[in-house]
């Protein structure tokens with residue numbers, strides 16, 4: 001992938017204060033507790049790249065997307081958009097420019113679209129915010145977005161209302177709306193999980209097209225690893241607010257290193273699998289996001305946990321070219337340590 | 344004797360636009376100890392089949408034809424009371440969105456106890472023992488039985504519902520999307536539990552889902568439904584060497600993790616209106632291989648022992664298989 005990153009996050013945090021329960025907590029004046037929805041994330045996406053963000057429910061995927069888009073105010077860390085910091089010294093103009101260049105598509109198109117708006121009104125709305133005085137340009141961009149989202153011929157759709165469209169067509173409208181303003185960065189948060197298998201590929205292929213032909217940087221959020229093979233150039237796996245493994249899509253799916261990624265990949269049912277997949281050897285269920293375990297936050301569930309894992313939090317280290325993992329099993333491979341040759 | 348026989352089942356719903364033929368001539372058989380997987384896209388009638396088997400269709404729905412037999416007995420001829428007695432005892436349901444099926448006001452234990460008490464006189468102590476046993480069976484800690492549903496995660500509630508289905512040791516379990524919406528690790532655990540019940544206790548199973556890999560991994564027999572009809576029915580060959588263009592479409596649309604660098608196809612169009620479905624093959628408007636003949640209803644053709652296909656052109660299946668892998672084949676027709 002060429003070019004400078006479109007979006008970068010450095011040590012990004014989003015903590016939610018959680019109030020103690022009941023009157024007693026007022027009396028005891030315990031120090032405030034936090035739910036660390038994201039807790040130190042560093043990532044970057046270049047033009048033409050689709051970064052897949054995987055991980056179980058509650059691991060912080062959506063919060064990451066929303067915080068990158070500045071729809072949530074981060075608790076700490078930094079987001080840079082096209083090389084410029086977003087958190088300091090921003091004027092209204094830079095904020096508006098960012099709003100235009102960074103867009104999101106949600107899981108549920110039924111909720112994302114106003115049922116009383118026609119397709120033309122829904123897709124045109126962001127355009128009238130960003131280009132209020134330029135009618136011809138708006139029209140041109142509207143038609144281009146509809147065409148790019150596969151709503152062809154556009155005359156067939158412009159005057160329809162959401163209830164007159166299928167689920168797949170609705171998601172295309174939501175996508176047309178997001179890309180109408182020609183963003184450089186697109187977050188797609190579970191964009192196909194509500195759609196039937198028979199029509200998912202249409203939407204996934206659109207994301208590929210936006211990346212490869214329009215050079216957008218895309219964050220594809222999903223808990224479904226099997227769709228990631230088809231859309232993502234790279235994959236980052238989250239666990240309790242952290243990225244625990246990151247690398248080229250095929251590397252992460254075919255040769256995962258982190259025990260959690262290995263379990264995730266191994267739990268995906270496959271068509272030709274018969275009944276041969278080995279059962280996951282993880283212990284228990286997800287940990288409490290408020291009372292995080294010390295050391296490696298995955299250690300209570302990890303089948304390979306060692307003494308060091310209870311004491312030291314592993315950093316996300318580069319262990320091979322474009323393959324990072326946060327796990328003490330690979331401490332000796334870490335590129336920051338002397339390189340000892342392969343394996 | 345088969346455990347369950349569904350023969351030419353027809354179910355209709357009254358709607359404002361007229362009668363919707365939600366299930367229109369569906370037949371299949373479940374032998375004791377067998378798992379039958381039922382797949383198809385949203386609205387094709389999967390849950391309706393399940394509800395008809397359990398006799399719990401909503402007031403707008405009714406069985407308009409065909410027969411459902413459990414261990415040779417026709418459910419159609421039973422009184423509502425007899426049907427109620429069969430539910431849970433012979434056939435139990437893990438309903439779609441079972442996660443939300445527990446009553447938030449009562450502990451999980453008391454809800455299971457009530458299900459037992461409704462069908463079987465049993466002293467409280469033995470009932471508690473049975474519940475502990477069931478909890479262990481589905482992989483829940485027995486001492487969590489007195490928790491309220493909100494204290495359980497989604498996956499735990501789902502497992503509690505499977506325990507609930509097991510209270511009376513039924514011969515057949517109907518599981519309607521038992522893992523949809525759950526994380527993959529939890530899904531894997533639950534499916535392994537279900538399979539365990541099936542393997543160890545010889546429970547027969549009707550597994551309904553739209554996830555083809557879940558069906559492929561867990562079923563002995565597979566039914567592919569589309570718009571209220573069976574398109575293809577058989578063993579694992581249904582996915583290995585499909586004959587029906589719809590099955591081919593589904594297989595090529597499914598992003599299989601194990602299958603690298605393959606272009607995914609997308610089936611153009613949407614399923615037909617079930618109030619006025621097309622005369623002939625229900626799939627014709629979306630089928631890239633449709634011909635004039637497809638305007639008449641296709642016969643059910645046996646392509647191999649125990650493998651039947653509802654398509655006029657099964658003789659061309661080999662060519663279809665080749666072409667169906669190409670996304671160009673499924674391009675939206677110019678309108």
Ligand SMILES: Nc1ncnc2c1ncn2[C@@H]1O[C@H](COP(=O)(O)OP(=O)(O)OP(=O)(O)O)[C@@H](O)[C@H]1O
Nearest residue numbers: 016035037056057058059060061062063064223289
């Ligand atoms: N507004 C909020 N206030 C408090 N906690 C929140 C808030 N939003 C999210 N959280 C918590 O932050 C954590 C991460 O949530 P997030 O929605 O980012 O997860 P996710 O990975 O997108 O999960 P899913 O796959 O279920 O969508 C969760 O524990 C969630 O309960």
Ligand SMILES: Nc1ncnc2c1ncn2[C@@H]1O[C@H](COP(=O)(O)OP(=O)(O)OP(=O)(O)O)[C@@H](O)[C@H]1O
Nearest residue numbers: 356358365384385386387388389390391392401403
């Ligand atoms: N109570 C009802 N009244 C009228 N029509 C109904 C009713 N319930 C279901 N239908 C219709 O019957 C058809 C079959 O519905 P059913 O719920 O059986 O589908 P399904 O295959 O289970 O779908 P899903 O995968 O979405 O659960 C659909 O077209 C649906 O709209």
Ligand code: SF4
Nearest residue numbers: 296299302309327328
């Ligand atoms: S650091 Fe230790 S506990 Fe954490 S994933 Fe690696 S081996 Fe497991």
Ligand code: SF4
Nearest residue numbers: 624627630637654655
């Ligand atoms: S009968 Fe005709 S329309 Fe139907 S699946 Fe076969 S080829 Fe396609």
Ligand SMILES: [Mg+2]
Nearest residue numbers: 061062063189
């Ligand atoms: Mg989310």
Ligand SMILES: [Mg+2]
Nearest residue numbers: 389390391439
């Ligand atoms: Mg259903």
